[in-house]
Amino acid sequence: MAHDTHADAGDLASFTAEVRAFLDAHAPGGTAREDKAGTFVWGKGDDRMAYFSSDPPEEEQRKLEEARAWQRTRYENGFGWITGPAQYGGRDLTPVHDMVYNAIEAEYDVPDTGVLSVVGLGMIGPTILAHARDEIKDRWLPAMYRGEAIACQLFSEPEAGSDLASVRTRAVRDGDAWVLSGQKVWTSVAHHSRLGLALTRTNPDAPKHKGITAFLVDMTLPGVEVRPLRQMTGGADFNEVFLNEVRVPDDHRLGEVDGGWTVALTTLMNERATVGGDNGGPAAAALTPERLYAVLRASWTLDDRAVRAQAAELLADVMATEHLNTRALRGMRAGVTPGPEMSVAKLMYAQNLTCAAHLVTDVFGPRAIADSGEWGTYAWSELLLATPALRILGGTEEIMKNILAERVLGLPKEPGIDTRSPFRELRRSGTGEGAA
Amino acid sequence: MTGITELSESELRELRSSVRDFLEAKSSEEAVRKVIETDLGYDPEVWSQMAEQLRLPGLIIPEEYGGDGFGQVALGAVLEETGRALLCSPFFATVVLGAQALLASGDEEACAAYLPGIADGTTTAALAVSERTGAWDPVQIETRALRRGEGDAGWELTGTKSFVIDGVSADLLLVIARTTAGPSLFAVDRGAAGLTAEPLETLDGTRRMARVRLGGTPARLVGTDGAGGRLMARILDLAVTGLAAEQTGGAELCLESATAYARTRVQFGRQIGSFQAVKHKCADMLVQLELARASAREAAVIADKGDETAFAVAASAAHVCCSRAYMFAAAENIQVHGGIGFTWEHPAHLYFRRAKSSQLLFGGPHAYHERFLERLGF
Numbered sequence A: 001m002a003h004d005t006h007a008d009a010g011d012l013a014s015f016t017a018e019v020r021a022f023l024d025a026h027a028p029g030g031t032a033r034e035d036k037a038g039t040f041v042w043g044k045g046d047d048r049m050a051y052f053s054s055d056p057p058e059e060e061q062r063k064l065e066e067a068r069a070w071q072r073t074r075y076e077n078g079f080g081w082i083t084g085p086a087q088y089g090g091r092d093l094t095p096v097h098d099m100v101y102n103a104i105e106a107e108y109d110v111p112d113t114g115v116l117s118v119v120g121l122g123m124i125g126p127t128i129l130a131h132a133r134d135e136i137k138d139r140w141l142p143a144m145y146r147g148e149a150i151a152c153q154l155f156s157e158p159e160a161g162s163d164l165a166s167v168r169t170r171a172v173r174d175g176d177a178w179v180l181s182g183q184k185v186w187t188s189v190a191h192h193s194r195l196g197l198a199l200t201r202t203n204p205d206a207p208k209h210k211g212i213t214a215f216l217v218d219m220t221l222p223g224v225e226v227r228p229l230r231q232m233t234g235g236a237d238f239n240e241v242f243l244n245e246v247r248v249p250d251d252h253r254l255g256e257v258d259g260g261w262t263v264a265l266t267t268l269m270n271e272r273a274t275v276g277g278d279n280g281g282p283a284a285a286a287l288t289p290e291r292l293y294a295v296l297r298a299s300w301t302l303d304d305r306a307v308r309a310q311a312a313e314l315l316a317d318v319m320a321t322e323h324l325n326t327r328a329l330r331g332m333r334a335g336v337t338p339g340p341e342m343s344v345a346k347l348m349y350a351q352n353l354t355c356a357a358h359l360v361t362d363v364f365g366p367r368a369i370a371d372s373g374e375w376g377t378y379a380w381s382e383l384l385l386a387t388p389a390l391r392i393l394g395g396t397e398e399i400m401k402n403i404l405a406e407r408v409l410g411l412p413k414e415p416g417i418d419t420r421s422p423f424r425e426l427r428r429s430g431t432g433e434g435a436a
Numbered sequence B: 001m002t003g004i005t006e007l008s009e010s011e012l013r014e015l016r017s018s019v020r021d022f023l024e025a026k027s028s029e030e031a032v033r034k035v036i037e038t039d040l041g042y043d044p045e046v047w048s049q050m051a052e053q054l055r056l057p058g059l060i061i062p063e064e065y066g067g068d069g070f071g072q073v074a075l076g077a078v079l080e081e082t083g084r085a086l087l088c089s090p091f092f093a094t095v096v097l098g099a100q101a102l103l104a105s106g107d108e109e110a111c112a113a114y115l116p117g118i119a120d121g122t123t124t125a126a127l128a129v130s131e132r133t134g135a136w137d138p139v140q141i142e143t144r145a146l147r148r149g150e151g152d153a154g155w156e157l158t159g160t161k162s163f164v165i166d167g168v169s170a171d172l173l174l175v176i177a178r179t180t181a182g183p184s185l186f187a188v189d190r191g192a193a194g195l196t197a198e199p200l201e202t203l204d205g206t207r208r209m210a211r212v213r214l215g216g217t218p219a220r221l222v223g224t225d226g227a228g229g230r231l232m233a234r235i236l237d238l239a240v241t242g243l244a245a246e247q248t249g250g251a252e253l254c255l256e257s258a259t260a261y262a263r264t265r266v267q268f269g270r271q272i273g274s275f276q277a278v279k280h281k282c283a284d285m286l287v288q289l290e291l292a293r294a295s296a297r298e299a300a301v302i303a304d305k306g307d308e309t310a311f312a313v314a315a316s317a318a319h320v321c322c323s324r325a326y327m328f329a330a331a332e333n334i335q336v337h338g339g340i341g342f343t344w345e346h347p348a349h350l351y352f353r354r355a356k357s358s359q360l361l362f363g364g365p366h367a368y369h370e371r372f373l374e375r376l377g378f
Helices: A009-026 A057-076 A095-105 A114-131 A134-145 A260-276 A289-298 A305-333 A341-368 A380-390 A397-408 B009-026 B029-035 B044-052 B072-084 B091-105 B108-119 B228-264 B276-305 B308-342 B348-360 B365-375
Strands: A151-154 A170-174 A177-188 A195-201 A212-218 A224-229 A238-249 B125-128 B144-147 B155-165 B172-179 B182-189 B195-200 B209-222
Touching (some): A009 A095, A057 A114, A114 A212, A170 A195, A212 A260, A289 A305, A305 A341, A305 B276, A341 A380, B009 B044, B072 B276, B091 B108, B091 B228, B108 B182, B172 B209
Parallel strands (some): A151 A195, B144 B172
Antiparallel strands (some): A224 A238, B144 B155, B155 B209, B182 B209
């Protein structure tokens, strides 16, 4: 039943039982958790309300090791790559099985494996599978899904943000290798990564989408330099990656020479699948009615009509966003191809968290801008500072809206010369002329 | 709720498409414009056909009372279509409000007396709750019910009801009035003594409203004396769930109209839909529509599962989302159309009017925010 689009109910029932048996036996935190939201008590426990991690290095390292260990346990028990082919340690099951596994695992207390899975296993793995040579797949895929090789996405550049096809990192052929030079930016987990999927410019005379080549770069090669990028929260979850004449063997090329855009699309398609489902995370607690109620009580605004109206609109959107996910998931289980629900859910997740962070800090007033020591007040400032990122990462809000308008509503693309002209003639930021 | 006949996905699709086909033929823009100029406010011919050909008035009425016994999911599918088509019809007042009020009362005798007539399309109904302020608040019910004789039928009502949907045309009035035990539900026949109904001028011509005066009007108690407060809450949950489906259908049509225009209208040498300012308006409308649809349909699913607490939350959340979504879509649709959208000839204003009237029908934003928060324990 390899890669059927959907699974039958009987098959899912036995799979579910198998998943539960595995988690009961192996989940490090023990048995299934009770209702998470129900355990919230104001003033008790950790009041951190962050989207990005702000752990000190030794704590980050400890969590990384836990994540690797848990991924290895999954892999050894047949849950490391549920949709992957058996020859690389996968289970040959469907995306629905994957969702079922994730939904059940969320009930258990297990380490967060986002550092491995969001980019590497969720996006880069499927890209390698689709576009790499067999010996490269043999070498790297099992290592990745065993939790050993973390992978990152060397895509964005200072001059190629939303317009990813404008990458200018050069790759020049030299015998049976390529020499890569350029700068990548906004690279998550690069500092932990063994592998990077790089988009490079191999033909500046072709239109921008037709002169790109993709490479799988061993991040330990000479010339690869990873520098942490400090973002506005003060933490450094992203990196700049400098490629200084890095020699990458030709067998690590993915897809055809100048055919890298097809490779990038495979990655991006999987990104949408990953980010759209992002409704959990450390900040999810910010959106529960219990938490907001407690905040209003602690800020003496339970009787404030304007605040109540904002809270009602926000919580109705939070609930509708959950319904969107529920309905998309239910549809997929029944074999229905999802519509725009996931993209809308991603937009709304960012909007809901942004709205919550502002509402809460506004009602706390000065207690949100200076740490008075009071539990659960200043703590929200960390989430507030992360919210601009939510409207940018994984596709800016503006690009997401273009996609919805063009792909779902069938509105025409903005006319432009950038898809037809040779790349080297396109205008660059800060110049009035052609470049490259 | 138990005993609901469930529809499969394909049966539901079939229901939607048969209702859409019917309404495309019977509730075209031209037909809507014609009917809103009439005194009655709907086409009785079309109402009969809805009953005879599609059996719609009996859709959610249990089989024992002459209906087909479907649930909120099926009703929602129909209401999305009537909302799209701006159908002018007794359907909302008769079925969504009237029939559901009778069913919610649990009064089997009253159900047996009135529901078969509603199911076969011969009886239309209206629900008279709000008074001067338009609020659906048991505390604000001033209309009095006095016992004049023996049994359920021995009551007389005195007071003034306002904002009664289809209050002029309905054959049967279901009235909330105060007894010594508190607010209670009563049934009043159209011809009853001391009953007068006057039409109110309305912002939205597709939904008629009336002021209903009761002066010692004979009435029949429906359900338990004093149970009207609890009943009002239950009826309102069902009413806003139905309304949410209508609003979703209306918002969907506004989005379709705006995108169709944005694809064909050319200015500055390009289709205006290629400009991001216009494109993003349409994307924002789509986001609102998706939220509305998910919240309306999921509230109906939860209602049919019979989880009353979860339904009360989901229904009040859907009312918030769908009211906002429809108003937004109706306003932005006019904006995408520009000058042509502001003309009387263009249908955009009919949707704008309907969107605002739907949003305010059961009290408006303050009321629906508070109802939702109350259900979340705020």
